[in-house]
Amino acid sequence: MKIARIATLIAVLAGLLLLASGPGTRLGLWDFRTGISLMRWAVYAGLAGAGLGALCLLVPRLRRGQAAWLACAVALGLGLAYGPWQAQRLARSVPPIHDITTDTLDPPAFVAILPLRADAPNPPEYAGAETAEQQRAAYPELQPLRLELAPAQAFQRAEAAARSQGWEIVAVEPLAGRIEATATTLWFGFKDDVVIRVRGSDGASVVDLRSKSRVGRSDVGANAARIRAYLDELRKPAP
DSSP states (O other): OHHHHHHHHHHHHHHHHHHHHHHHHHTTSSOHHHHHHHHHHHHHHHHHHHHHHHHHHHSHHHHTTTHHHHHHHHHHHHHHHHHHHHHHHHHHHSOSOOEEESOSSSOOOOSTTGGGGTTOSSOSSOOOHHHHHHHHHHOTTOOOEEESSOHHHHHHHHHHHHHHTTOEEEEEETTTTEEEEEEEOTTTOOEEEEEEEEEEETTEEEEEEEEEESSOSOOTTHHHHHHHHHHHHHHSOOO
8 A cells, every 4th residue: 555655646746746847937936947847857756656556566465455546656657747758759859949930041030029038048139040050951841921912911911810829919010011929838938929021022922930939949849830830820711
């Protein structure tokens, strides 16, 4: 009984660490690095609880009368470890960059958002040629989107698509062809800034997009996914 309870308690500890990691960061209780560390320890604790439970299940003397508790520890531990483990796996599969754009040669620039990034560790300027090279290798599909619409119509479509993403709209400048917004990630509450540029091109329009994290070296693919989702929305036929 004691070993079964220890295995279950370790798995429960993993759950508490995981539940604390993101919300605690969002509430400002600790730095995001602490939140990520808590998530990492949740993986270790989950695997430890599951491992101890599985080991006891293999030993008849330890399993006797405690199979349900031990199976619960295994299931809970593995379940809690899977999410953070998958996130770490994803982080290793993408380049450690945090500034993504459809135009690496002339990326859209932040204007209205600049005061909001004043204290951000990552500067608002584009990250440069090395980042561009890594992006092209990892996300070759992220390209400018041409719309067979006049710039004014294309801008309206671009604004509607931006609002549909649930971002906080910071600025809408039709004359400059620029939309700026801030996206907040669900778990840790990270702030990523977005700028959309609409320019005329031979009777049509070209839409470019840039998404950049305020903190962190790697965005774990979040900015690329955000741009991809926005472009998919913009490609939908007008109602």
